Amino acid sequence: MKVLKWNTPKLVKLIEQESISLRLIHHPSIPKSTLDDFFTFVPTSPLTLYCLVMDKIEGENLEQWSESNGAISQSLALEWLQQLVEILDTVHRTEFFHRDIKPSNIILQPDHKLALVDFGTTRRVTNTYLAKVSGSGGTDTGIGGRYEITAVITPRYTPLEQIEGQAVPQSDFFALGRTFVQLVTGIQLMDFPKDNQTGNLIWRDKALQIDKPLADFIDELMAFLPGQRPQTTKVILQRLEELPQQIKNYKLANSKIVKYSKFALRGLIILGGIILSIPLLSNYLVTQGRKLEAANNSQGAQEAFDWAIKINPQLKPDVSELYFEKGRGSTSNLDLAKKYYKLAIKYNNQNSQIYTNLAVVCQQLQQFECVTDNYGKAIELEPNNWQGHYGLGTFYDERGKYDLAEKQYQLSIKTSNQAILPINNLSRLKIIKGDYNAAIALAEQGLQKAKEPELRAVLYKNLGWALFEQKEYSQAKKYLEKAKELDIHRTSTHCLLAQVQEALGDVDYAWISWEICLLTESREPEVFGWRSQVLERIRLKDPIRQREE
Template identity: 70%
Template sequence: MLCYCINPFCDNRQNPNDIENCLSCGTSLLINDRIRLVEPLRELADNPFNYFEVFEVEDASTQWNLGSKRRVMKVLKWDTPNLVKLIEHESLALQLIQHSNIPKSTVDDFFTFIPKNSRLILHCLVMDKFEGEDLEQWIESNGRISQSLALKWLKQLVEILDTVHRSDFFHRDIKPSNIVLQPNGQLALIDFGTARRLTNTYLAKVSGSGGTDKGRGGRYEVTSVVTPHYTPLEQINGQAVPQSDFYALGRTFVQLVTGIKLMDLPIDNKTGNLIWRNKATHIDKPVAAFIDELMAQLPGQRPQTTRVILQRLEKLPQQIKNYRLANSKIFKFSKYTLMGLLSIWGISLSIPLAANYLVAQGERAEAANDSQSAQEFFDSAIKINPQVKNSISQFYFDKASRSTQKLQDAKKYYKLSINYNNQDVDAYNNLAFVCQLLNEFDCVTINYEKALKLKPDSWEGHYGLGTFYDDQGKKSLAEKQYELSIKINSQAIPVINNLSRLKILKGNYNAAIALALQGLQNTKEPKLQAALYKNLGWAKLQQRQLGEAKEYLEKAEKLDGQRADIYCLLAQTQEALGDNDNSWLNWEACLVLESKQPEVFRWRKDVLQRIRLKRSSR
C-alpha cells in the first residue's frame, strides 16, 4: 500500500505506507501528526495553472473529529493572496454551513504546512468525503432522468441550498460534477472553493445605485468565477448574487433531463435561451416552464429565494394534474362550448347568474394554471356585470395570500387584485412586503406610500416601511417610521423590539432599555420576550454593566434557545467576566445556530479571526 508526499516539487512522491518520511525529499508523510495522503483525486501534473491538489487522506482523530476515517484534503500550492483568500473562504463556509449533505470541516481542518528544506507554504483544507459518483459520471452511464426523479433531486438540492443561503453564502459553481449521488440515494453538494459570503459590503458592490439596471452596469472588484454553459451573465461580469445559483441549478437539470451536454444544445439567437424541451418530451409543461424560470437571463426574473422554490415544488404535482386536465379534449371542448352557449342564450339567462358562472370558470382555469383563459372568463363576466369586480379582486387577494412563499406569483396576484379594487389598503401593504422580499425597492416605497395615503393611521404600513429602511441600513428613516407606528399603536411589540435594537446600534442604550422594558410589560409571548430580554442584555453589555447583562441574556436563552445572537452576546459577556470555559461553549452555539442578523455574522467573523490568530501564533 502506498502513501504520497505532500511536497509538490518532490521528484518521487509515491512512498511505502509504513515509513515516516519521504524517501525522495525527506518531508514528513504524517501531516500535523494526523494525516496521511492515500491517493490523489486529481492528476499530479506539473502545471503552473494547477493551483490546487486534492487527495483522499487517512485522518486520525482530533477533538472535533473522533475516530480515524477517510477524508479529502485540498492543498494550495501557491502562497498568493487571492488564492489564499479563496481557500480561507472555503474553510469558513464549511465551518459555518451545517448540513449532513455538505462536507464537514472544522477550525482544526485548515492549516499551513512547510515541506522539509523548503520555503513553500502549503495551505491545507481537510473535509469529509462522500461515497458515490458525481452526476456527470452517473448520467454518462445511465442516461437522462425521469420527471419524478428530477423533482425528487431538485427538492434535495434546493433544501441543501436553502441551508447554504440562510447561512449567508452562495455556491457559485453548481454543476453535475459538483453533485454526488450517495449509496443511500441522497445527493451531496461539494466543492465550495468558489463559495461567496453574502455581506452588506458585497451586496453594495454588485447592486451599485440601489439595484437599478444602471447601477448594475458597472465593474467592481468582485471575484468572477466562470464554468462555461452553467454560469449566468451577471456572474461572468463579477456580479454574482444568490439567484446565480438558481441559474446554474436550472442548467444542471436541463442536462439531467435531456441526457445531452449543454454545449450540444442549440440556443435561441433572439433570447439567448437554451432550446431543450424537444429533447425532453417526457417533461410536462409546468415543470419545463419552472426550469426555464430558474434559468432566466436576469436575476430578478428567477425565483428570489430557496423558500420560494421549495413552495413552488410543493405545488408542482397539482399543477401537472391541472395542466393535463386543462389540455385534455374534454376540458377544451367544455370551455369554448359553454362560452358560446352563454353568448347565444345570455339574454334569457339571469345576468348575475351568467356573470357568476363565468367567474367560477375563470377561477377553475386559474387553478389549472391557464391564466389566459382565466382572464378571458373574468373579462367576459365584468362586461355582463361590473359588480363582480370585487369578488374577482378578493379571489386574487386570497390566492396571493396563499402564495406568500411564491413571491413572483404573490406579486402578480396582488397587482391583479389591486387592478380590480384600487382602494384595498391590505393589498398595497402586502404587495410592498412581497416586493421587499424580491429586492424590488421602487415597488416597495410606491406601494407603502399608496397604502399610507389611503390610510395614514395604519401602524402596519409604517412598520413595513420601517423594516424596509432598516434592511437597507437607513437607520434614521427606519427610526422615524417605527416611532410613527408606535405612536399609532403603543402595543405593537414587534415594532418596539425593532426600534429598541435600532437604538442599540445607534448607541442610544438608555432609550433601548426603556423600550425593551415597555415591551416586556405588554407581551406574554415567549419569543418576543426573549428578543426584548436580549436587547436589554445587549444594551447593558455595551454599558459594561456585566452582571445585569448576564442575567437578562440568560433569561432570553431560557425563553428561546435557538437564537444565535443571544449566545454571541452571552459569550462576550462571559469573556468580559473572565469565564472563558462557558464563553467558548456559547461561542460554539453562536457559530452554528441559524441567524440573518448582520451583527451576528460580524461577531462570528471576529471570533473565527481570533481563533486563527491564536493558532498561527503557537
C-alpha cells in the same frame, strides 16, 4: 475496497473524510462503512497504503445506463428526482454535502432503486459555511486559514461558487439539475449551447417530453447564484409534491378546450341574455374564471371575471378576495404574488391590507418605489394602520435611514397600543444611536405586553445589548441568556453573548458563542458587523484562535 497509493496530505484528508461520512450518514441507498473498515497497510517501507472498505452497490451507473437507453420520460424523471432528493436530505441533515453529484456517481440497482456513491469529496457543512462567511482571499486549495477547503471540480456539473472553493449545500442542487438535463435529453452536457446573456444551458428543445413546470424547476436548481436555488432539501421535496398537479394544470391550460374557452365564454354571454338570469350568468362566469385560474389560464380567467363584473359589479370584492388569497399563497414565487396582489387591487382598490401585502412583496423584490407607493396608499386608506407604518419603518431601517424609520415606528406604536414589533425595532434603533436608557425603557415596555416567546426573546436581547454597551456585563449576560432560552435560533443573541462572555473572561464559552454567531443564518445588519470584527481578529491571530490551535 478503495486503496490510496499516493500518500499526499490532500488525498489522505479526502479518504479520511470519506470514511467519516460513510460512518455517520445512514441511508439504505448509501454505502455503509465502519471504523474498523478504514486502516493503513505498509507492504514495503516507506510506502503506506490507506484502505477503505465499504458496501458494494450492485447495478449500473446512470452514465452507462443513459448511453444504452437514451432520454428518460417525465414520469421517470420525477420518480428519480424524488429518490435522489430523499437521499440528499439524509446527507444534508447529517451536516454533510456531497460536492460531486453526476450520472456516473448514481447507481441504478437491480430493484430499480437509485443509490448515491463516491463520498470522497464530501464536506461538513459547518466549516464550509464559516469559510463562505469569512470572505477571505482564496488560494489554489480554497479558503486560507484555519478553515481550509479543497476545491472539488467536475466540469459542467460544478457551480461557480464550488470552483472558487466556496461550496455550499445548494451546490449539490446545481449538480443535480445538470444531471437531470443529461438524463432527460440523453445528451452530454458539453454538446449544449449556452444563452449568451445568462449563461444558462439551452436544452429544452431536446427534451420535448418534459412539460414547462418540471423544466422550470430543473432550471431553478441550476440557477447561477446559490441564493436563487431552492434553499433546502425539504423545500425541494415540497415542490416535488406539487409538481404533478402543476403539470396536470399546465396540460389542461394548453389543451384545445381551454385555448378556445374565451370564445365559448363570449357565446355563453350572448346566450345568457336569452336563457339565463343575470345573477345566475355572473355566478357561472365567476365559477368558470376560478377553474381557468386553477388551470393557470390567467388570461381566460380575467376575461371571465371582467364579464361577470360587467353584469354584476357587486362581485368585485369576491374576485379581489380570490386574488388576495392567491397572492398570500405564493410566498415561494414573489413575482407571482405581486401579480396576484395587483389583480386584487384592480377589483378592489379600497382594501389597505392588499396594499400592505404588496409593499412587503416589493420590499423583498428590492423594488423601492413600489414599496413606498403601496405603504403610502395603505396608510392613506387607513391612517391607524400600525402594520403599514411598521412596514415602512422597516423599509427605511434596512436602507439606513434611521430618522425616517424612527418616525414610522413611533406612529405605529401610537396607532396600536398592542404593537410589540415597532417597540422592539425602535429600541434597537435607540441602541444604534447610543441612547441606551431609552432603549432599555422601550424593551421593558414591550416585555410588559409581549406574550409570545419569540417576541420576549428579542426584547430581552435588546435589553442585554443596551446593558452591554453600558458595560453592565453581568446584567447583560442574564438577559441575553434569557433571550437564548426563549429563542435559541436568533443569531444576534449569540453574537452579543460572545462579546459579554469575553468581557467577563469566559473565553471557552465565548468561542462557542462566536461559532454559532458565524455559522447561523441572519439578516440582521449588526450581525454582519460583529462577524467581520471577529473574523478580522481570527485573521490577525487573536488569542482565542491561538488557544484553539
